[in-house]
Amino acid sequence: MDRTETLTQALRQKGLRLTPQRLAICRLLATSEQHPTAQMIYEQLRPQYPSLSLATVYNTLDILVNLGVVNALGSAGDDVVHYDADTDPHVNLACTVCHRVIDLPSQHVRALEEEVTATSGYRLLGARVLYYGICPDCQQQPEE
Amino acid sequence: MDRTETLTQALRQKGLRLTPQRLAICRLLATSEQHPTAQMIYEQLRPQYPSLSLATVYNTLDILVNLGVVNALGSAGDDVVHYDADTDPHVNLACTVCHRVIDLPSQHVRALEEEVTATSGYRLLGARVLYYGICPDCQQQPEE
DNA sequence: TCCAAATTTAGAATGATTATAAAATAAAAG
DNA sequence: CTTTTATTTTATAATCATTCTAAATTTGGA
Numbered sequence: 001m002d003r004t005e006t007l008t009q010a011l012r013q014k015g016l017r018l019t020p021q022r023l024a025i026c027r028l029l030a031t032s033e034q035h036p037t038a039q040m041i042y043e044q045l046r047p048q049y050p051s052l053s054l055a056t057v058y059n060t061l062d063i064l065v066n067l068g069v070v071n072a073l074g075s076a077g078d079d080v081v082h083y084d085a086d087t088d089p090h091v092n093l094a095c096t097v098c099h100r101v102i103d104l105p106s107q108h109v110r111a112l113e114e115e116v117t118a119t120s121g122y123r124l125l126g127a128r129v130l131y132y133g134i135c136p137d138c139q140q141q142p143e144e
Numbered sequence: 145m146d147r148t149e150t151l152t153q154a155l156r157q158k159g160l161r162l163t164p165q166r167l168a169i170c171r172l173l174a175t176s177e178q179h180p181t182a183q184m185i186y187e188q189l190r191p192q193y194p195s196l197s198l199a200t201v202y203n204t205l206d207i208l209v210n211l212g213v214v215n216a217l218g219s220a221g222d223d224v225v226h227y228d229a230d231t232d233p234h235v236n237l238a239c240t241v242c243h244r245v246i247d248l249p250s251q252h253v254r255a256l257e258e259e260v261t262a263t264s265g266y267r268l269l270g271a272r273v274l275y276y277g278i279c280p281d282c283q284q285q286p287e288e
Numbered sequence: 289t290c291c292a293a294a295t296t297t298a299g300a301a302t303g304a305t306t307a308t309a310a311a312a313t314a315a316a317a318g
Numbered sequence: 319c320t321t322t323t324a325t326t327t328t329a330t331a332a333t334c335a336t337t338c339t340a341a342a343t344t345t346g347g348a
Contacts (some may be wrong), residue, residue, distance in 0.1 A: 006167055017314065017325065038305080053328045058305065074218030074272065075225075080304070089325075091256070108259055112252040116275050120237055120248055123200070124277035127219065131260050133268035161294065161345065182336080197297045202336065223305075224335070 001029035003085055004062045010069045024062045029085035035073060035092065036099035044063055054083050071126040089113040089127065095135035102135075147174035147229055154211045165196055169204045173229035178215060179236065179245035181224045215270040220245050233257040233271065239279035246279075 001009070006024035020086055026047050036038065038057045045052050060082055064070035071084045073123075077096030084092065084101075089112070091104040109129060117124060145153070151170035152162055160166075164264030168189050173174070178184065182201045189196050205227055210216035215228045228236065228245075235248040251274060261268060 003265065014247075018328065019313080021327070036153070050327075055306080055329080056327055059327085062306095072219070072276075075216075081219075087185050090259060093266055096269060104260060104264055105258055106256065108252050108256040108257070112256055112273075113252065113275075115252055116235055116237075116248060120277075121280040122237055122239070122277040123283055124275055125200055125240060126276050128272055128274045128276065129256075130272040131214075131264070131266065131268055132272065133264075133266040133288075136265040139267055163344080167294070177295065195297075198295055199298080199337080203296085206337095 002037065006030070007064060007069050010067045011063070014063075014067065016063065021049060021056050022060050024049060024052075025080055025083075026064075029064070029070060029083065032085075033102075035082040035084050037078075037082055039080065049097050064128065068125045072126060077132065079083065080132060087127070090129070091101075092130040093129055093135070094132040095138055096132050097134050097138035097141075101130070114122060147231065147280065150174070151208060151213050151229060152234065154208070154213045158211065166199050166204050168193060168196075170208075171235050172215060172227075173208070173227065176229075177246075179220075179226040181222075181226055184223065186266060188217060212269045213269060217245065217272055217274050231271070234273070236274040237279070238274055239282055240276050241278050241282035241285075245274070245278065261266040 004027050007030055011022060011026075013019055018062075025041060026038070028041055028044060036044070038054065038061055040053050041061075042052065042057045046048065052142050061070065065083070069087060071087055073082045073084050073092055073094075076082055076094035076099045078099040082101050082109070084096075086103070089109040091106045091109055093104050094101045100133050112129075113127060148171050151174055152167065155162055155166060155170075169185060170189070172180070172185055172188060178218035180188070180197065182205055185205075186196065186198050186201045189201075198214045201229050205214065208229075209216050209227070213229070213231060216232055216235055217226045217228050217238075219225055220243045222243040226238075226245050233253040235250045235253055237248050256273075257271060
């Protein structure tokens with residue numbers, strides 16, 4: 001099952017309707033590498049869905065996060081929430097200068113997540129494994 | 145060196161003044177288990193520092209985060225940023241119902257953090273290793 | 289004691305996110 | 319294919335955490 005389907009299935013299983021807007025948002029989330037914010041999703045879908053409302057984007061994100069199929073990573077130094085449809089255990093790196101978020105392959109996260117699942121006693125909904133700092137590119141820039 | 149000193153030293157080393165307000169904020173951060181928000185710090189210090197301003201709390205937190213001695217964990221389902229003065233590698237657990245954040249002992253986080261430090265190429269400033277869900281207490285409550 | 293720089297403060301401004309209510313749409317039933 | 323009803327979208331207003339601003343205060347050093 002590809003990632004878009006994971007999201008759309010989750011909606012359906014809750015008896016929620018898979019509207020064109022929701023489908024577009026799921027697809028964008030599933031295929032984007034960007035860890036987008038609500039605003040980014042809105043701007044990227046606007047051309048194809050001129051009637052799309054920012055409220056719908058926030059609403060859909062909220063649903064997906066509460067279903068546990070999208071992770072809310074929080075801010076990357078830009079005071080805006082970034083979202084991640086990749087719920088496979090992995091590490092996120094946020095640059096506090098350019099505010100980009102990328103994935104880092106890791107040997108240890110999976111074991112960590114299993115440990116948390118096994119020992120916490122929490123009914124887990126999502127993960128936020130993110131380190132923030134200055135990315136290699138921004139370290140080189142004449143910071144001006 | 146105890147945790148309060150870690151914070152105050154960091155301020156001093158940047159040539160910043162250790163005012164009574166800043167000291168109080170550092171002490172509270174260093175000794176609290178709560179992963180407090182700006183508002184929580186403000187309310188807890190108000191009795192002893194009636195003139196304390198919320199702006200000062202935000203300002204001080206911002207400085208400490210940028211010095212890398214306090215981690216910004218993000219929201220615990222309450223849309224407010226929680227802060228953590230414990231920068232030793234550890235896992236945080238946030239309950240999206242009661243909005244409390246606690247620490248979880250972990251075998252694997254230290255290795256994870258070392259891996260990120262070694263392989264990312266980032267100049268790291270802070271960590272946000274947090275899993276969110278429903279805590280054991282809240283799982284039992286008649287959710288009402 | 290006096291000065292210059294840093295800090296605090298109160299309050300206003302910003303801006304992300306949420307709430308609201310009306311209009312549009314979708315599924316279900318006939 | 320219509321009607322019905324619940325869901326969803328939309329635009330907009332409202333909320334509220336956080337940041338900004340400028341004046342007043344405090345600090346440490348000369």
